Amino acid sequence: DSGVTQTPKHLITATGQRVTLRCSPRSGDLSVYWYQQSLDQGLQFLIQYYNGEERAKGNILERFSAQQFPDLHSELNLSSLELGDSALYFCASSVPGLADNEQFFGPGTRLTVL
């Protein structure tokens, strides 16, 4: 158990719908990262927040957005869902400071769009 929690574990929805994925980082971690992993694919970096501020953006679609709240939990919002959005969505967190590199991954949310 990495200490990073994600809810829900599984989500099944229809095309055109909107969903929200939630991530709680480890206690003390200020950074939250979101990744998308499609079937048999690698980890695609979506977006990173650090202490409430957006730090880096990857290949995140305009239909997707995220935010980090004052209590440091983060939400990833996916709208106008398409079949191709079906994937495992991971969040990760890391500690601040000089060695703020190691990322601890949550268990993931498996999204299925029908």
Add this chain to the structure above:
Amino acid sequence: GENVEQHPSTLSVQEGDSAVIKCTYSDSASNYFPWYKQELGKRPQLIIDIRSNVGEKKDQRIAVTLNKTAKHFSLHITETQPEDSAVYFCAASRGLSGGYNKLIFGAGTRLAVHP
């Protein structure tokens, strides 16, 4: 742009043999290089990492080497066991404080260790 290439995409070895996975990165400012292991349907887990001021690091059967000049780093697993079967990802980061440390991942290597 930032890119990490990883080879091979699949690797099949006999139990007890060694396995080597190689990565090349494009961002010369990268200074942190972790390796993650991911079992089917599970979260990626860090198995070893190396920083740019070190050329080699070992942890039991696992070792990582870094050649900053050539922008190459490699994962070496000796005496492989069936439980080493998984997908392995390399990654690179600039590793700056203040949250400027996003990881760029390679495409992954599916390792199969046959008894």
